[in-house]
Amino acid sequence: MKQNILLQLHPLTKFYFSLxxxxxxxxxxxxxxxxxxxxxxxxxxxFAGVSKEFLSIVLKAxxxxxxxxxxxxMFFYPGDHxxxxxxxxxxxxxxxxxxxxxxxxxxxxxxxxxxxFRMTEVRDFVKSLEDKGLPPMGxxxxxxxxQIIPEMKRQANTIMEAQKTRGVETEGSLLIRAxxxxxxxxxxxxSSIAGTEERAITLESRAFSAPVKxxxxxxxxxxxxxxxxxxxxVLIIVGLLVWRxxx
Amino acid sequence: xxxxxxxxxxxxxxxxxxxxxxxxxSFSIEKGKFTAIIGNNGSGKTTLCNTIRGFVPHFYxxxxxxxxxxxxxxxxxxxxxxxxxxxxxxxxxxxxxxxGVKDNVFEEVAYGLENLGVPxxxxxxxxxxxxxxxxxxxxREKNPFELSGGQRQRVxxxxxxxxxxxxxxxxxxxSQLDPVGTEQIFDIIRLMKERGKTIIxxxxxxxxxxxxxxxxxxxxxxxxxxxxxxxxxxxxPEFEKYQIQYPHVTEIALQxxxxxxxxxxxxxxxxxxAEALNMTGVKIxx
Amino acid sequence: MKRSFKDDFNMMAMLLIPIAVAVNLxxxxxxxxxxxxxxxxxxxxxxxxxxxxxxxxxxxxxITNLINAIFNPVYLPYALTSMAIGVGAGYLxxxxxxxxxxxxxxxxxxxxxxxVIISAPITVLVFGGATGxxxxxxxxxxxxxxxxxxTAVFSSxxxxxxxxxxxxxxxxYFIVKGxxxxxxxxxxxxxxxxxxxxxx
Ligand SMILES: Nc1ncnc2c1ncn2[C@@H]1O[C@H](COP(=O)(O)OP(=O)(O)OP(=O)(O)O)[C@@H](O)[C@H]1O
Ligand SMILES: [Mg+2]
Numbered sequence: 001m002k003q004n005i006l007l008q009l010h011p012l013t014k015f016y017f018s019l020x021x022x023x024x025x026x027x028x029x030x031x032x033x034x035x036x037x038x039x040x041x042x043x044x045x046x047f048a049g050v051s052k053e054f055l056s057i058v059l060k061a062x063x064x065x066x067x068x069x070x071x072x073x074m075f076f077y078p079g080d081h082x083x084x085x086x087x088x089x090x091x092x093x094x095x096x097x098x099x100x101x102x103x104x105x106x107x108x109x110x111x112x113x114x115x116x117f118r119m120t121e122v123r124d125f126v127k128s129l130e131d132k133g134l135p136p137m138g139x140x141x142x143x144x145x146x147q148i149i150p151e152m153k154r155q156a157n158t159i160m161e162a163q164k165t166r167g168v169e170t171e172g173s174l175l176i177r178a179x180x181x182x183x184x185x186x187x188x189x190x191s192s193i194a195g196t197e198e199r200a201i202t203l204e205s206r207a208f209s210a211p212v213k214x215x216x217x218x219x220x221x222x223x224x225x226x227x228x229x230x231x232x233x234v235l236i237i238v239g240l241l242v243w244r245x246x247x
Numbered sequence: 248x249x250x251x252x253x254x255x256x257x258x259x260x261x262x263x264x265x266x267x268x269x270x271x272x273s274f275s276i277e278k279g280k281f282t283a284i285i286g287n288n289g290s291g292k293t294t295l296c297n298t299i300r301g302f303v304p305h306f307y308x309x310x311x312x313x314x315x316x317x318x319x320x321x322x323x324x325x326x327x328x329x330x331x332x333x334x335x336x337x338x339x340x341x342x343x344x345x346x347g348v349k350d351n352v353f354e355e356v357a358y359g360l361e362n363l364g365v366p367x368x369x370x371x372x373x374x375x376x377x378x379x380x381x382x383x384x385x386x387r388e389k390n391p392f393e394l395s396g397g398q399r400q401r402v403x404x405x406x407x408x409x410x411x412x413x414x415x416x417x418x419x420x421x422s423q424l425d426p427v428g429t430e431q432i433f434d435i436i437r438l439m440k441e442r443g444k445t446i447i448x449x450x451x452x453x454x455x456x457x458x459x460x461x462x463x464x465x466x467x468x469x470x471x472x473x474x475x476x477x478x479x480x481x482x483x484p485e486f487e488k489y490q491i492q493y494p495h496v497t498e499i500a501l502q503x504x505x506x507x508x509x510x511x512x513x514x515x516x517x518x519x520x521a522e523a524l525n526m527t528g529v530k531i532x533x
Numbered sequence: 534m535k536r537s538f539k540d541d542f543n544m545m546a547m548l549l550i551p552i553a554v555a556v557n558l559x560x561x562x563x564x565x566x567x568x569x570x571x572x573x574x575x576x577x578x579x580x581x582x583x584x585x586x587x588x589x590x591x592x593x594x595x596i597t598n599l600i601n602a603i604f605n606p607v608y609l610p611y612a613l614t615s616m617a618i619g620v621g622a623g624y625l626x627x628x629x630x631x632x633x634x635x636x637x638x639x640x641x642x643x644x645x646x647x648x649v650i651i652s653a654p655i656t657v658l659v660f661g662g663a664t665g666x667x668x669x670x671x672x673x674x675x676x677x678x679x680x681x682x683x684t685a686v687f688s689s690x691x692x693x694x695x696x697x698x699x700x701x702x703x704x705x706y707f708i709v710k711g712x713x714x715x716x717x718x719x720x721x722x723x724x725x726x727x728x729x730x731x732x733x
Contacts, residue, residue, distance in 0.1 A: 061605035068665035076662070076676045088677055102661045110606040117603045137547050143348040145551035145596055151392060152555040156563060170567060177567040182704060184563060189556055189580070189708055193716055196548040198343040201302060203544070205338070205359075205407060206346060207331035212364035217357055217371075263714040263729070308718075347551075 006048040010226040011120045011128040020233040021112040025105050027240045031097075034104035041111050050118040057118070058111050065110075066103045073099030122146060128220055136214060140203075152188060159184050251414060251445045252276040252299055257313035259294065259303055268294045270469040271313070276462070278413075281436070281446040283456045283477070285491055286466030292449045293339060295466065296416045299447060300336040301325055318413070332363065335412035339419050339449075341399040345391040352394075352402055353378070353387040359410040373409055381405040381435060396423030404432065408439060415439060418449045433459055457481070457494040457515035465489060482513045496520050545719045546585040553577030553593035554600060571697040573704070578615060579622040579644070580705045583631050584712070584720040587623025594619040610659050614652040621647040622702075626722050637706045641699035648694050653686045662686050668693040 021041075025034045045054040079094025123143065130139045163183055164170060170180045203209075252275065259269040268291050276282050284292045297303040304311040305327045315322040318333060325333075338344060349355040353374060360370045378384045383401050386394065391402060400423050408415065417436070421429040433455050440446055440459075450456055456463070456477065463480040465473040467489045473480050480486060481497055493501065496517050503524075504510050514523040556577030564573040578597060582590030594615030601608040621644050625631065630640040656662060662682050663669035668689040675685035709717075709726050717723030 057604060061607065064665045065607055065660070068663050068669055069661050072663045072669070072673065072676075073661050076673075076682065098661065106660070113602065113606040113609070114604075122603065137543075140348055141547055141550045141592070142596060144548075145554045145600060147347055147392070148551045148555045149558055149600070152552075152559050153562065156559045160563075160566075174569070178569055180567055181563060181569065181573070182707065185556070185560060185576070185704070186708055186711060188559065189552070189577075190711055192552045192555070193549070193712065195343045196545055196552070197716065197719065198338065198340055199347060199548050200306065200544050201336070201338060202344050202346065204302070204306065204327055204331060205300075205336045207328065207359050207362040207410065209326075209328035209544075210331055210363050211326065211328050215361050215364050215367055215370070217354060217361065217367055219367075261715070262718045263727070 004047075004049055006044065007119055008223075009119075009229075010220060010222050011125045012132070013226045013229050014116050014120050015125065015128075016230050016233055018112040018116045020237065022109045023237055024240060025108045027237070027244055029244075031100040031104035034101075034108045037108040038111060041108075041115050045115055045118065048119050050115075054111075054115055054118045057114050061114065062107060062110050066107060069106065070099040070103050073102060123218070124220060127216070127218055131220065136208075140208075148192075152192065155188055156184060159188060248277040248279075250275045251278040251280075251318060252447070253314070253316040254298070255314040255316075257298065257311070257315055259298060259312070260310045261294075261307060262309045264309075266469075268469050269298065272471045273313075274464060274471060274474050276445060276447065278445055279440070279443050280461045281440045281448070281459060282462045282464060283460040284447065284449045284464045284466060285451070285453070285456065287489070287491060290466040291469045292466050293418055295464075296336065296338070296418050296447065296449060298322075299414075300334050300416055301327060301330045302336075331359075331412075332410065333412055334414045334416060335407040335410055337403050337407050337415070337417045337420055339422070341396050341403055341423055344399065344403040346406075350390055351388050352383060352391060355391045355402060356406045356409055359406055363410065373411075377405045377409040380438070381408075382431060397425070397428050400424060401428070401432070404435065408435070412444075414445045414447070416447045419451070420448070421450065421452065429455065451492070453492050453494040454496075454517070457497070465491065478513075478515055481515050546581075546589045546721060549581050549585055549589060549720075550593045550596060553581040553590070554597045556580065557593075557597045558601075571700055573697065573701055575615065575618050575698070576701050576704055576708075578619045579701055580708060582619045582622025583626040583705055583709055584717065584722050584726070585623075586627070586721040587620040589721070590619025590623045591616045592619075607660075607664055610655045611652060613655065614648055617647050617651045618644055622705075623722075626725065629725065631702070631706055631709065632725065634703070634706065637702050638699055641702035642695065644702065645691060645695045645698040648698065649687060649691045653683070653690055656686050656690065657682060666693075 021037060025037060028034070042051065042055070045051040074091050074095045075089055077092060077095030077098045079092035081093035082090050083093055083096070084091040123146075126134070126139050126142050130136065160170065160180075163180060168180050168183060169176045171177070254275070255273050257269055257272045258267050260267045272295065284295060286292050294303065297307065298311070298315055299317065301315075301317070301322045303309065305322075317325070317330070322330075346355055346358045349358055356377060357370050357374045360373060365373070378387060381401050381404060383398070383405060386398060386402070391399070394402060400420055404417070404420055415436075421432050424432065429452065436446060436448065437459055448456075448460065460477050462475065463473070463477045464471055465480060465486070472489060473483065473485060475483075481493060486493075492498075494515050496514050496519065500510055500514050500520060500523060508524070510523050512519075512523055514520045554577060557574050560576045561572055561574035564571060575594075578590050578594045581593045594617075595612050598608045598612035598615050602612075622640070625640040625643060630636045630643075656664060662676075662685070663672050671689035671692060672685045675689060676682065680688075712726070714727045714729060717727045
């Protein structure tokens with residue numbers, strides 16, 4: 001896994017690839033091309049060894065959206081070429097076409113971002129942005145958010161359990177369940193906020209605002225491929241734009 | 248001897264407190280001295296530490312009167328970031344005292360050095376050394392969030408001393424530790440003193456203070472009521488008034504004295520008891 | 534003092550952002566576990582807006598959606614909505630909307646409008662009118678009964694949002710009530726909610 005060439009690409013190279021997909025899908029008209037992107041992404045996922053996670057997240061996150069979007073367009077997009085009719089419902093050719101266009105784009109763009117995050121550690125991505133000039137505080141906020149979320153979820157569960165043993169109902173009518181919400185969330189929020197003061201002191205004690213340029217144990221390397229690929233993306237996009245608007 | 252920390256008539260009130268939490272506090276600490284601050288809960292020990300570290304008033308705001316001078320420079324003339332290199336501060340709550348962005352103890356300890364812009368090769372050497380010194384090498388791969396309170400306290404201490412500050416302010420570093428862990432922390436503090444650091448420690452364990460510290464500051468309701476060499480402060484009858492614990496042996500010796508046993512001097516370390524009694528001719532063994 | 538007060542505010546405010554994001558996520562999860570009919574996934578953003586101001590809340594909203602987008606890219610375009618909710622809550626707080634319950638409810642309705650005005654165009658332009666959540670069903674019903682797409686999306690999203698946002702602002706109101714002066718005094722807008730008036 002560690003030796004995988006695709007995974008070893010610089011985070012920004014991978015990120016630019018997702019942006020590249022976004023741009024070309026919007027430039028090239030019609031849905032066939034956008035739909036054709038998806039198998040390509042699957043292939044990349046297979047080569048990167050992340051196909052399982054990739055496909056499962058695409059299914060979970062996008063499938064229902066795609067179906068709903070398509071059905072909505074099929075029935076409600078205005079048009080004259082009625083294909084099928086039942087009472088107030090009618091399927092029109094224009095709706096089907098627009099539905100395919102929308103879903104093809106959502107699928108291509110959405111799954112390219114899903115793929116990006118399967119192939120890139122968020123920590124590496126943040127580091128690459130920091131190298132590009134994201135202020136240290138911004139990087140800190142994102143990384144610390146990622147650490148706090150599981151911690152808070154765990155605490156929320158603990159508090160819920162404690163509530164239950166103290167007799168706060170979490171089952172029953174809507175009102176009863178709603179009443180359990182506040183005593184669970186409030187102490188969690190208050191104690192977290194109470195900790196910010198000491199967290200600020202901790203950061204200062206660790207010289208967070210020392211007036212020098214920070215170093216980092218964590219270094220990202222750029223290979224030649226990382227230097228060339230972004231240029232290739234840009235050239236292709238420029239080519240497509242010329243083809244689309246000037247030829 | 249150069250004066251490292253100098254407070255002159257310092258009074259301080261937090262923005263939301265009605266009363267002054269520090270009242271007219273004056274003292275000075277020489278370079279290389281190990282000073283312990285003791286006092287009951289809420290007496291202002293932590294606030295005093297915050298003042299020396301510059302968090303009062305830079306961070307906490309509120310009203311600060313008098314002068315706080317650290318290494319010949321007034322605290323108000325420092326930038327908060329600059330003080331970070333000079334004064335290392337390990338504070339009370341070990342649970343929050345992690346950077347919150349590092350996945351393992353090694354990186355956690357390295358964090359301060361990264362922020363100081365120390366070259367990577369040097370960071371690795373220094374962190375290795377400190378992990379060994381603080382005896383947490385076995386934790387290096389652990390997530391800081393998954394440590395026990397005592398382990399966190401050691402990581403917190405390591406994270407600060409790795410930055411090699413001239414002054415160490417340490418607020419109750421052993422509250423979560425067992426006697427063995429506590430001894431280890433004091434050993435490290437002693438080592439820091441041998442390296443010439445100026446040390447300020449808040450601690451409730453009087454036996455250890457008696458054994459290791461040079462000087463004592465006694466806080467009581469925001470006032471600095473007593474100060475001086477450890478032995479003198481404990482020997483001063485006034486000390487009893489503040490209802491603060493004595494070292495165990497001192498407690499016993501005082502009891503004996505009350506019951507009529509004469510003492511040559513007031514012992515503050517265990518090994519002194521026999522001497523204090525023997526010199527007066529009282530025989531322990533017949 | 535060379536380091537300004539403002540910087541310190543920033544540090545405290547910035548440290549609130551991770552908490553706000555986590556509260557958004559935990560709130561959503563909790564609402565799910567308790568099978569509540571509303572999302573309660575903007576409590577953190579609104580809270581930060583109220584005590585730390587619009588710009589911190591904007592960041593909190595943005596980061597919430599970015600992090601959600603790691604597992605579901607549909608959240609990505611709606612980052613704009615979250616950011617707008619944060620800014621809205623911040624300005625409403627500045628003008629004293631969160632001090633008493635009645636005005637807080639008004640603030641909830643205003644925030645609903647903000648959310649709807651920003652999210653409806655995204656729903657229409659990016660997703661053609663529906664993304665598969667509860668309001669999609671209402672949208673479909675409106676469309677089937679002959680309404681225009683935009684009207685249908687606006688009204689359905691207003692219906693689903695208003696209860697959520699009013700409940701959220703009320704929860705925020707009670708949380709702020711429960712915060713001690715000691716922490717409020719460190720927040721940009723904290724002085725608005727302190728029990729004892731700060732002298733400075
Ligand atoms: N940030 C703060 N804002 C307002 N008041 C504070 C703050 N920190 C401490 N205080 C108050 O100042 C007084 C002194 O507190 P401090 O923490 O300095 O005492 P301490 O001697 O360290 O106590 P302990 O032994 O419990 O750690 C207390 O009355 C406390 O409530
Ligand atoms: Mg204290």
